[in-house]
Amino acid sequence: MINVAELITDPDFAQTLLVTRTGGDYNTAGVFETSEETFSVTGVMTPANAKEQVSTPNGDMVTGDVNFYTLQPLFVTQLNADLVNEGVLSDTIAWHDQEWILINTKDYSDYGYHKSVAIRKEGA
Amino acid sequence: MATLTLTELNTLFQGVSVTMTGLNGKKVRLAYQAQQPAQEHDENVVYIYVSEVDDDYNKLRDLVYFNSDPDVSDLLTKYTRVMEVQWSCYGPSAFDLANTIRRSILSESIRSVLATAQVYPLTWIAAPTRVPYQFNNRWWERTDVRVRFNVNTTYNEEVPYIESAEVLIDTVEISQNVIIEE
Numbered sequence: 001m002i003n004v005a006e007l008i009t010d011p012d013f014a015q016t017l018l019v020t021r022t023g024g025d026y027n028t029a030g031v032f033e034t035s036e037e038t039f040s041v042t043g044v045m046t047p048a049n050a051k052e053q054v055s056t057p058n059g060d061m062v063t064g065d066v067n068f069y070t071l072q073p074l075f076v077t078q079l080n081a082d083l084v085n086e087g088v089l090s091d092t093i094a095w096h097d098q099e100w101i102l103i104n105t106k107d108y109s110d111y112g113y114h115k116s117v118a119i120r121k122e123g124a
Numbered sequence: 125m126a127t128l129t130l131t132e133l134n135t136l137f138q139g140v141s142v143t144m145t146g147l148n149g150k151k152v153r154l155a156y157q158a159q160q161p162a163q164e165h166d167e168n169v170v171y172i173y174v175s176e177v178d179d180d181y182n183k184l185r186d187l188v189y190f191n192s193d194p195d196v197s198d199l200l201t202k203y204t205r206v207m208e209v210q211w212s213c214y215g216p217s218a219f220d221l222a223n224t225i226r227r228s229i230l231s232e233s234i235r236s237v238l239a240t241a242q243v244y245p246l247t248w249i250a251a252p253t254r255v256p257y258q259f260n261n262r263w264w265e266r267t268d269v270r271v272r273f274n275v276n277t278t279y280n281e282e283v284p285y286i287e288s289a290e291v292l293i294d295t296v297e298i299s300q301n302v303i304i305e306e
Contacts, residue, residue: 027149029138029149030138079164088161089159
């Protein structure tokens with residue numbers, strides 16, 4: 001199989017992305033309590049859909065999504081994702097002064113990379 | 125007891141739900157948190173959703189004025205809000221958990237806990253609804269039960285007195301005007 005990992009780190013395409021991972025556990029009051037850690041990954045970003053304005057009764061909102069290609073897997077919300085937390089919430093990535101939250105991931109690790117799709121975290 | 129906030133209601137109902145079901149508090153969860161992982165297929169978990177519902181009884185207002193200060197009066201407004209709590213039970217024991225909640229919510233021990241917060245269950249409780257659903261090509265057990273509660277609600281506010289009024293009497297001919305200014 002062709003391993004295309006070198007394209008993910010190719011300086012012609014790659015950039016440094018700041019990832020925030022949120023892990024946590026349910027407390028005895030039934031609330032999911034979280035703690036965050038932030039780390040950098042190298043990856044390639046491409047737009048997935050247009051930045052789009054949505055008119056709502058309470059004002060204009062903005063949506064849009066982007067693709068991230070990375071060497072290591074990023075997380076969507078899941079239980080037992082690591083050995084520390086009961087669960088993790090979807091990773092968020094800082095890019096172009098916006099927070100992007102993962103909504104799906106694709107495991108192409110057999111070819112040397114992972115693809116993730118993230119949507120804007122803020123609504124406007 | 126003043127006006128119970130949603131957070132206070134959530135805490136109250138989560139607490140009694142732990143008692144009723146015997147589940148660990150981590151398994152009796154509040155629904156619609158900003159983000160939270162869902163339960164696993166074989167995990168018994170109860171989610172609580174509190175909302176206010178319309179009712180003839182929540183239209184009535186009881187207003188009581190009482191004087192505690194020479195400059196202002198206190199206005200006490202008392203009324204009843206009607207809350208509906210939905211328990212969505214998941215996992216292999218979902219059906220039995222819903223039945224337990226429906227029965228236990230009217231028990232003396234649970235009603236006495238609720239009464240300390242002036243929350244009172246209505247005894248007309250519909251049968252639980254079993255609604256298994258398909259996800260990832262498997263059926264997941266779910267049973268819902270809903271109960272309504274009368275929630276005694278009060279709040280105080282200060283109402284200023286009219287401290288003085290100037291009265292002017294105009295005695296021109298037959299007309300007589302009375303002007304009262306605050």
